Amino acid sequence: MREVAIIGVGQTKFGELWDQNLRDIFAEAALKAMEDAKIDKIDSIYVGAMSGGLYNHQEHLASLMADYIGQSGAAGARVEAACSSGGQAARIGYMEVASGLSDFVLVGGVEKMWDTDDSTFVLATAADQEYEAYNGVTFPGLYAMMAQVYMQRYGLTREELAAVPIKNHKHGKNNPYAQYPFEIDLKAVLNSAPVADPLRLLDCSPITDGAAAIILAPLEIARKFTDKPVKIRGIGAATGPIALHDHKDLAKIDSVRISAEKAYKFANVSPSDIDFAEVHDCFSIAEIIVAEELGFFDYGTAGKAIAEGQATYGGKLVINPSGGLKSKGHPVGATGVAQLIEATLQLQGRAGKRQIENARLGLTQNMGGSGGSSVVHILEAI
Amino acid sequence: MANSQRYTREIPHRFRFEGQKFRDGYVTLANRYISPESGSKEFESINISKKGKILSYTIIRTPANDYKLLSPYAVAIIETSDGARLTAMVTDSKFEDIKIGADVELVFRKIKEEGHSGIINYGYKAVIIL
Known part of the structure; x- marks a missing residue:
């Protein structure tokens, strides 16, 4: 297995983002992460999201997001494990880079929770x-x-x-x-x-709109993209x-x-x-x-x-x-x-x-x- | 609104407490193919005891929309006398009588209605035995 590093990060402001839709916030975070990593192409994208379907009536998030960040053609899928969807997506991305199957994987997470009035149900x-x-x-x-x-x-x-x-x-x-x-x-x-x-x-975490993204790459080439790679x-x-x-x-x-x-x-x-x-x-x-x-x-x-x-x-x-x-x-x-x-x-x-x-x-x-x-x-x- | 089959297929468990006792002693209300305790696949069908004790509880004051008119209401985790674990609303009881360790009996009650034209959903709730 290859060692894996995080070479770029990006996120939106977290909160009630009434003027941005689901793809807007994902694209903002993902493009910031790619800019931070100084890359313009990814091999693969994983989107951690609990319930685009119930919150926004939108599934098939990897296709949507790859399209809207100019990366159609990249491999991709949504990863879901309730509130741990984002962390699980990162684990999948890690395995893909560690295995040698891909060099640059974008792991994103997104949820737009204020688009529904019954978040407690979701x-x-x-x-x-x-x-x-x-x-x-x-x-x-x-x-x-x-x-x-x-x-x-x-x-x-x-x-x-x-x-x-x-x-x-x-x-x-x-x-x-x-x-x-x-x-x-x-x-x-x-x-x-x-x-x-x-x-x-x-005592309770709030209802939040927000997106976050990281770029994973093999540690052996990470220094080409950042002075301070972080090793997983x-x-x-x-x-x-x-x-x-x-x-x-x-x-x-x-x-x-x-x-x-x-x-x-x-x-x-x-x-x-x-x-x-x-x-x-x-x-x-x-x-x-x-x-x-x-x-x-x-x-x-x-x-x-x-x-x-x-x-x-x-x-x-x-x-x-x-x-x-x-x-x-x-x-x-x-x-x-x-x-x-x-x-x-x-x-x-x-x-x-x-x-x-x-x-x-x-x-x-x-x-x-x-x-x-x-x-x-x-x-x-x- | 769910297809009514989704509701009716749970009736043996929710109305009649039909459950399983695995060879290792594990008792479950929800159907399982394998015991999470030992991996045993051998079980007999039993009717779960309606008597039990409260392991924990809370008073829900911010419910999901389906349960808004019931609020505030109590929910508890119960272990039946034969060892099955389940979650149920506590009804026909005073909040101050609901405690960890309190004895309960499971009773048949209406749970909710699925909108104006949907079916009425029934199931079990717990009543405190003083």
Whole structure:
């Protein structure tokens, strides 16, 4: 297998993009990434998107997007694994370059969620339609049920849970692409609208339009295109039960642990080697459980550790320097790619006010559903 | 609106709790071909117990459009006395009586209507046993 590098990145502003359609935002991100990589031709394109069909009544996204970025003729397909679609698309792109089948692969992610009025329904299609969503459970509802078990078992308080979105907004205020680049305080979280007890609106990642794209190439030629290629040192992916009720332990997410174990083994590193991580904080409780499954904190301790400042600048490691899904926004299919972009910018020293000093090794973790899929990438500055 | 076959084919599970018990002891309400526990493909058809306990719950206050008129409503993850796991709304009960570990009984209830001319969907909900 060949080693693979990220040689270019591009993304749109995340938010409510009323004046741009689905292809506009994808093309903006993809063309920026190609410009950043200084290439004008790609061999292949993978589009991570959860539900162009339900959000925009548009499928066949690889054809549409290749056409509108002037790359008709390139191979391509859409990759779907709910909220982890973007990260999974990157894994497919990695394999294609590593195998030698292609030299230049564009991995993009896109979702235009504001084109529908029932996003709660669309997101719930990532759950078991016949046995979960049919009985009225929503996505926030699933994570709320994880939170109930976690909080009761480990004694995590409602105030400590709020520390996750407060931290991520503190990071996101320095991200020019973030949907909500401002700080929030404890009072704002505790007084925000109740969504699914104990979760409130400010525990939840928002509805977002946005696109993100990266260019993958063999590491051996990467320096022709950038002074600072970022190597994909390891990848791990795993599935888990689609229904939360089939998780043996409702306060754990096995797919995250398994995907992380595979990625650490692949990269030959351990959790303590990681300088920063972009993780899937779709809900406040998710970041806490994920941080434990990734091995950064022991079970039952991540919530309190985050509340004590262990996951921000000056702590054990920085989690979600971009602002995470909460502050940066969560255009579902684009999220996994946007995480890889933040990791790339950090490792290249291009993260501006968010820059983590001496960042050498970064991890991204992108999750689908209530843990039905998870994909982890470990990136290294070269 | 779904074709009504999509609804009627689930009736044995939703109305009559027809499930499976695999040789390794794994019990499931949804049809499976293979046990996720041991890989066993040997099972007997059983009727799942309607008695169970709440493993977790939440009060949904921002539902999908189909369930808007029910809001706020409670949803719980339940383990039946024979070990099947399922998700159900909690009905005919006070919110303050819904707790992790609470005993429930599954009952037959209307779930939703598929629009003005669509079929009415039925299924199971849980009632707290005090």
